[in-house]
Amino acid sequence: MTRPKHDADTPTPPEVCFDEQAAVEYCEQVRWGDTPLCPHCQQADVYKMKDRETGTRNKRFLWRCRRCDKHYSVRWGTVLQGSGIQLSTWCRALWESSRAPHGLSPQQLSRCLGITHRSAKFVIERVTQMQIFAENERM
């Protein structure tokens, strides 16, 4: 078995690949721009939930809607909904797959992200779906 070499030519992954908050904020920006509409009622009267003790963003990066009082995150209504895998891990998987023109194997991905083989298979399936959607949108 050959292991991928890590030499000086290997680019460092961007911050969104290892910083969860950066990954979440990036995805929020991509999805909503400056208007994070509530996916339940489509109103913009929403706010970021904060951790009561630290005053920083809630650990699950939830938003709450003042109109319908429901909460949601940027994953809501996307293929990432319901997955316990961090968004930074998804970003890293997308980044790795963009550098692997022949696709990634679950073995490679599980080693590189430190996730189980089963999670890696799941991530690859979803990443492939996302790439298919992106291709279709371009057409």
Ligand SMILES: [Zn+2]
């Ligand atoms: Zn709402």
